Amino acid sequence: MNNIHIIVPDLPESVVDGTVTTWHKKIGDTLKRDDVVVDIETDKVVLEIPASTDGILETILVTEGETVTSGQIIGSVRCAHNNTIPTTSSDQTKKNTSFEKETVLKQTVNLQAIGPAMRRFISEYDTETKIIKENDRSKNLTQEDIKKDILKTIKMPDKSIINQESTTPSPESRSETRIPMSRLRVKMAERLLKVKNTTAMLTTFNEVNMQSVISIRNKYGTLFEKHHGVRLGFMSFYVKAVVEALRRYPEVNACIDGLDIVYHNYFDISIAISTPRGLITPILKNADALSMSDIEKKIKELSIKGRTNKLTIKDLTGGTFTITNGGVFGSLMSTPLINPPQSAILGVHVIKDRPSALNGAVALLPMMYLALSYDHRLIDGRESVGCLGVIKDFLEDPHRLLIDI
Secondary structure, eight states: OOOEEEOOOOOOOOOOEEEEEEEOOOOOOOETTTTTEEEESSSEEEEEEEEESSSSEEEEEETTTOETTTTOOEEEEEEEEGGGOOOOHHHHHHHHHHHHHHHHHHHOEEEEOOHHHHHHHHOTTTTHHHHHHHHHHSSSSOOOHHHHHHHSSOOOOHHHHHHHHSSOOOOGOOOOOOOOOOHHHHHHHHHHHHHHSSOOOOEEEEEEEEEHHHHHHHHHHHHHHHHHHSSOOOOHHHHHHHHHHHHGGGGGGOOTTTEEEEEOOOEEEEEEEEETTTEEOOTTTGGGGGOOOHHHHHHHHHHHHTTTTTOHHHHHHHEEEEEEEEGTTTTTTTOOOTTTOOSEEEEEEEEEEEEEEETTTTEEEEEEEEEEEEETTOOOOHHHHHHHHHHHHHHHHHTTTTTOO
């Protein structure tokens, strides 16, 4: 049998090293081709290393939490001869034990009265052989007989001990758990601190009446989902409104590079998504060319990939403007931090019914606060307030998107 090395793949550009986060298999475990063996976390994505062949995990050279680099050997797999995986000693022991239990059952019990489900129930206990032997071999044991005999042998805990344990404070209740920060969270912390220290960040606010958007979703939501296979959410409206606002205020879609200002002639919108690893911002490339259904499908795809650690560097590279939706967590208002090297970010929030002025009267309307954080080194108040006002106008009257006014 030959051994095949498990090697760290080429890491993404600008990523120097990674951290082994999870070994999904232990030494001696059998592997099938393409089974995920180990996860390696980088500053941007989690890389899953699959098995390249059938076999058995022979060695693990790097433990969880250690740092690795591209091309490093971190383990090996013993290939199965003729594509047949040998039975390990533990597997053989389980088979022998199962065979012995089955033999005892056949010798002592009328198996016609015991089905497969009952045999599985019996096999969960180590006392079944003793119980069966103590019964009359000539007796036709029923499932109920065996259950009663087995349950009699299970020792119930002393009630006084249970009461004592419930009233006595456990020392573990004041314990602490210390775990290392994930590489993604470390990198995110560094970037956020850099933003605060290197940008002149300000936030401007506005509020928007979401009644028109809600009415459109209520009227066409079912038909939209039936036709396109995806729900009509709020985010597609936000993206469309943002793209139109960025057309009118190109400074908000630009960035600073040294002493230069780079104006982007395209609209790659980053969407903030919360995952178990932390906040990530995958990108809707060329959002201006996407329809409402395309936007919703792409956001759904990126969200699933984010939750399952399937995002690639391509999904995360670039971006000219970011939208973050704290409203999904109930946030009423916030001051979002800029996603560098971008110069602005839009925060949308929870929609709440509030008394507001409508046509000279007070009405209860579904209102939402908008927050635009921007780098004052590049964007002045006129551009920031004007851009946010355009977003507000398009959300309050989405039909303007259709006639480009």
